[in-house]
Amino acid sequence: MSFLEYAPAPESKSILHLKKSYGLFIDGEFRDGHGTPFTTISPADESPIAKISNANASDIDTAVAAARRAYDKVWSRMSGKDRGKYLFRIARLVQERTRELAVAESLDNGKPIKESRDVDVPLVAAWFFYYAGWADKLDHAGLGPAPKSLGVAAQVIPWNFPLLMLAWKIAPALAAGNTVVLKPAETTPLSALIFAEILQQADLPAGVVNIVTGAGDTGSALVNHPDVNKVAFTGSTAVGRAIAKSTAGTAKKLTLELGGKAANIVFDDAPMDQAIEGIVNGIFFNQGHVCCAGSRLLVQENIHDEVLDRLKQRLSTLRMGDPLDKNTDIGAINSKAQLERIRTLSDIGEEEGATRWTAECAIPDKGFWFAPTIFTNVETSHRIAREEIFGPVLSVLTFRTPAEAIAKANNTPYGLSAGIWSDKGSRILGVADKLKAGVVWANTFNRFDPASPFGGYKESGYGREGGRHGLGAYLQSGWHAESQRALPPAVGSPAKPVRAAKKGASK
Amino acid sequence: MTIDQSVALAPASRAIQLIGTDLTEKSLKLHLDGLSGVDAVGLESRAAGLATRSIKTTSKVWALDTIIRLIDLTTLEGADTPGKVQSLVAKAMNPDPSDPTTPRVAAVCVYGDLVADAVAALGSTHAAGGPTGINVAAVATAFPSGRASLAVKLADTAEAVAAGADEIDMVIDRGAFLSGRYGLVFEQIVAVKEACRRADGSYAHLKVILETGELNTYDNVRRASWLAILAGADFIKTSTGKVQPAATLPVTLLMLQVVNDWYRLTGEKIGVKPAGGIRSSKDAIRYLVTVAETVGEEWLVPHLFRFGASSLLNDVLLQRQKITTGHYSGPDYVTID
Numbered sequence: 001m002s003f004l005e006y007a008p009a010p011e012s013k014s015i016l017h018l019k020k021s022y023g024l025f026i027d028g029e030f031r032d033g034h035g036t037p038f039t040t041i042s043p044a045d046e047s048p049i050a051k052i053s054n055a056n057a058s059d060i061d062t063a064v065a066a067a068r069r070a071y072d073k074v075w076s077r078m079s080g081k082d083r084g085k086y087l088f089r090i091a092r093l094v095q096e097r098t099r100e101l102a103v104a105e106s107l108d109n110g111k112p113i114k115e116s117r118d119v120d121v122p123l124v125a126a127w128f129f130y131y132a133g134w135a136d137k138l139d140h141a142g143l144g145p146a147p148k149s150l151g152v153a154a155q156v157i158p159w160n161f162p163l164l165m166l167a168w169k170i171a172p173a174l175a176a177g178n179t180v181v182l183k184p185a186e187t188t189p190l191s192a193l194i195f196a197e198i199l200q201q202a203d204l205p206a207g208v209v210n211i212v213t214g215a216g217d218t219g220s221a222l223v224n225h226p227d228v229n230k231v232a233f234t235g236s237t238a239v240g241r242a243i244a245k246s247t248a249g250t251a252k253k254l255t256l257e258l259g260g261k262a263a264n265i266v267f268d269d270a271p272m273d274q275a276i277e278g279i280v281n282g283i284f285f286n287q288g289h290v291c292c293a294g295s296r297l298l299v300q301e302n303i304h305d306e307v308l309d310r311l312k313q314r315l316s317t318l319r320m321g322d323p324l325d326k327n328t329d330i331g332a333i334n335s336k337a338q339l340e341r342i343r344t345l346s347d348i349g350e351e352e353g354a355t356r357w358t359a360e361c362a363i364p365d366k367g368f369w370f371a372p373t374i375f376t377n378v379e380t381s382h383r384i385a386r387e388e389i390f391g392p393v394l395s396v397l398t399f400r401t402p403a404e405a406i407a408k409a410n411n412t413p414y415g416l417s418a419g420i421w422s423d424k425g426s427r428i429l430g431v432a433d434k435l436k437a438g439v440v441w442a443n444t445f446n447r448f449d450p451a452s453p454f455g456g457y458k459e460s461g462y463g464r465e466g467g468r469h470g471l472g473a474y475l476q477s478g479w480h481a482e483s484q485r486a487l488p489p490a491v492g493s494p495a496k497p498v499r500a501a502k503k504g505a506s507k
Numbered sequence: 508m509t510i511d512q513s514v515a516l517a518p519a520s521r522a523i524q525l526i527g528t529d530l531t532e533k534s535l536k537l538h539l540d541g542l543s544g545v546d547a548v549g550l551e552s553r554a555a556g557l558a559t560r561s562i563k564t565t566s567k568v569w570a571l572d573t574i575i576r577l578i579d580l581t582t583l584e585g586a587d588t589p590g591k592v593q594s595l596v597a598k599a600m601n602p603d604p605s606d607p608t609t610p611r612v613a614a615v616c617v618y619g620d621l622v623a624d625a626v627a628a629l630g631s632t633h634a635a636g637g638p639t640g641i642n643v644a645a646v647a648t649a650f651p652s653g654r655a656s657l658a659v660k661l662a663d664t665a666e667a668v669a670a671g672a673d674e675i676d677m678v679i680d681r682g683a684f685l686s687g688r689y690g691l692v693f694e695q696i697v698a699v700k701e702a703c704r705r706a707d708g709s710y711a712h713l714k715v716i717l718e719t720g721e722l723n724t725y726d727n728v729r730r731a732s733w734l735a736i737l738a739g740a741d742f743i744k745t746s747t748g749k750v751q752p753a754a755t756l757p758v759t760l761l762m763l764q765v766v767n768d769w770y771r772l773t774g775e776k777i778g779v780k781p782a783g784g785i786r787s788s789k790d791a792i793r794y795l796v797t798v799a800e801t802v803g804e805e806w807l808v809p810h811l812f813r814f815g816a817s818s819l820l821n822d823v824l825l826q827r828q829k830i831t832t833g834h835y836s837g838p839d840y841v842t843i844d
Contacts, residue, residue: 003570006560008564118559271546273761273764274549327560423543
């Protein structure tokens with residue numbers, strides 16, 4: 001036996017106390033939905049996990065009404081200090097139940113347990129701790145004196161980081177004093193429902209957070225509900241565009257975190273071994289199901305062959321298989337539909353003339369799997385260099401000069417993230433300054449911290465999540481509220497500048 | 508002091524192969540300064556990632572036996588006596604008296620003046636560099652500080668080899684390295700390598716100790732690793748065990764990456780020996796994983812990887828007994844040496 005065929009080391013599922021079926025979490029309790037229930041499956045072997053309720057329009061009405069009641073009667077009146085106490089309590093409970101949440105996440109999503117255990121769940125706790133600290137300090141968030149909460153937030157999140165995206169949405173919303181109706185993705189509702197149990201455990205007042213499960217129609221009913229003040233969406237650009245259209249002309253405040261096609265730029269003076277790790281982490285972390293994944297590798301021409309050689313050697317040590325095995329590096333693709341999309345785009349890559357290389361991996365019989373794949377000889381016009389694949393597929397392009405690297409990196413409709421690998425600080429700063437991307441990582445990739453804002457340019461969306469900036473998405477500026485009071489009502493004429501209006505008032 | 512950069516260096520074959528026949532202080536320095544940098548954060552996070560591998564059941568059984576086979580069982584105390592060495596050798600030959608299937612360690616490592624005692628105690632078990640049995644390794648070149656004249660270092664080495672040492676663990680002159688006198692460090696390694704030559708023309712294996720705890724930066728560790736390999740090292744070794752920090756997983760990973768680069772370049776396999784501070788089976792298994800996933804598991808053999816350790820062996824034996832008997836014993840069920 002070879003040592004590298006490590007004996008199985010599966011994390012036990014016995015820590016989970018799964019119910020056979022889960023209801024919608026509305027007004028502090030689980031209740032059945034009125035739509036047709038669906039089953040959530042494990043993408044690693046297609047086995048059913050639990051039956052999940054489906055929320056229809058009437059359920060959304062109930063959930064939004066519960067959130068409105070909780071906002072009016074409890075949460076908007078509560079002091080920031082007390083809201084913070086609830087958030088701290090939630091963070092601690094997440095830490096206490098880390099293993100359980102990690103197992104649930106890997107089971108339902110297909111991501112390796114080492115990622116859910118070491119990245120996802122610890123970041124979830126960190127997000128709640130971070131925003132718990134802000135809850136009583138909103139006056140100092142740079143939004144003017146006494147910024148106001150918005151009301152009821154409708155939040156729709158994707159399947160790639162189910163629990164982490166929930167934390168990104170719920171933590172700042174609650175810290176800012178809003179109440180929430182959240183819809184997890186239909187393929188990954190499990191961890192959100194366990195999180196609902198944590199909210200019960202934390203004694204969070206009923207209706208402050210409501211979790212409704214379902215597919216696209218449920219999400220559409222939620223974001224289009226007339227009594228919602230804020231819409232936050234993370235997901236595909238196509239759906240984001242539809243939401244932007246439907247919320248246009250309403251008073252709803254909107255933030256969108258959409259797709260990406262990030263460039264990971266490797267200069268010839270890069271710390272080579274770490275750059276290889278960074279490339280691997282950039283595109284093969286979470287099976288490439290990462291909106292900010294470094295899916296376009298831009299490598300300086302003179303080191304192209306060496307980088308590719310080393311990359312292939314490194315990829316041959318990646319272990320694909322059971323997401324619950326602690327030694328698994330690459331888990332399952334989240335759904336059959338996503339697997340089809342990855343396959344289709346990869347086939348198109350070959351048809352367009354790019355050279356395909358796939359790591360040798362034993363593919364399990366059941367479930368949805370795609371082995372780590374690299375495309376070389378990719379041209380900027382190829383679809384695999386332009387479209388978001390959202391899978392473990394890397395497109396390699398070359399450049400000769402920093403100017404060419406910057407031009408190629410920016411030549412995309414997206415602009416969520418980018419990476420730079422170089423030992424030269426001045427080059428990193430110079431290039432970072434010219435990249436049109438919301439996040440630029442230097443000599444690292446896919447690093448997240450609650451204190452750091454995250455968000456995109458162009459078709460990658462707008463608004464920022466995380467950090468002080470993330471509060472801005474859930475608050476109305478104190479200055480704004482003041483100036484609105486000072487304005488006379490606009491009656492069919494162009495609005496006068498604020499200063500002129502004030503002058504008039506003083507006369 | 509100024510360094511004369513034009514003086515030709517000793518014609519070590521590897522350096523000539525890589526840098527060319529006009530081998531000088533300057534050409535050596537150019538090569539070492541031209542190496543790709545090391546990003547400390549990235550290196551440490553890769554090492555931390557490798558440390559999360561979960562080695563269970565059959566893999567663990569194999570790992571524990573492999574660790575024993577790779578140990579240089581070491582005693583390097585001022586208070587060492589011939590009796591202490593005899594006891595160490597007995598332990599090396601028969602690590603667990605309660606279980607005769609326990610493998611033997613790779614070598615015993617002692618100070619130069621005790622080599623003859625170690626050889627005598629081993630008797631017919633002395634491998635003398637052969638494929639079976641146990642080697643005798645001696646620390647030399649004014650270990651651990653390396654602060655002596657070259658003549659003294661060479662005499663120290665030659666004496667240990669003459670007494671029957673199969674492996675020499677030398678220290679580099681860290682002072683010279685840190686002040687940029689790479690040529691001096693290079694020349695000394697080449698000279699010590701020559702002092703490892705036996706009467707019959709064969710060489711004792713040379714392990715070059717970089718004392719990474721005194722080199723301070725990962726860039727320096729990478730340069731020193733290249734320097735030692737170019738000068739003819741059979742093994743590059745992290746530490747003397749007398750300076751903190753001694754062996755760490757990131758430093759060992761980095762040295763393995765250099766060894767991997769050398770292998771990709773020349774097809775030649777260089778050994779790596781982390782020494783000092785590896786006390787538990789759990790820790791040692793992390794090193795095995797790091798070797799296997801960086802250079803490949805064919806490196807997990809005594810002529811390419813060693814642990815410099817003393818207390819590690821007993822922890823491995825306790826783990827081994829636990830697997831055999833199904834329950835934990837205690838420190839009184841393994842022997843002190």
